[in-house]
Amino acid sequence: MNICHCSLCRKQTGTSFGVFAQVKPEDFEYVSGASLVERFESSPGNFRGFCSVCGSSVPAPSPGRPGVPIPAGTIEGDPRVRPAFHMMVGSKAPWVELHDELPRFDEFVLGHEDAHLPNSDDD
Ligand SMILES: [Zn+2]
Known part of the structure; x- marks a missing residue:
């Protein structure tokens, strides 16, 4: 996460930052409602999804990406994972102050082989 x-x-979230649980593409599938998911390409090759009925952010796999981001606020119950790091901190909203001890990266780091991410071997 x-x-x-x-x-x-x-x-996308309408808030100060997004929190996403990442799953491997081969481990992701819609179990219902797939036909209701609308997608838009927010940057080249990167798709974001939302429910065409209620507007909620929902997962939308992007072909070739290393993970499928699951909007954490849509997860029912305790996913038993916690945020491991902040990324794109260089773009954070000016009103946000970070007070936790999580690692911080100024850039996008998912999928970068040289990124040393905590708990990356725990899956
Ligand atoms: Zn982002």
Whole structure:
């Protein structure tokens, strides 16, 4: 799970940052409602999804991406994972102050082989 401060995540969520649980593409499938998911390409090759009925952010796999981001606020119950790091901190909203001890990256780090991410071997 990661916390992303990029402007696109802020706009998608309508809040100060996005929190996403990442799953491997091969481990993701819709169990219902797939036909209700609308997608838009927020940046080249990166799709974001929302429910065409209620407008909620929902997962939308992007072909070729290393993970499928699950908007954490849509997860029912305790997912038993917690945020491991902040990314795109260089783009964070000016009113946000970070007070936790999580690692912080100024750039996008998911999928970068050289990114040393805590708990990356725990899946
Ligand atoms: Zn983001």
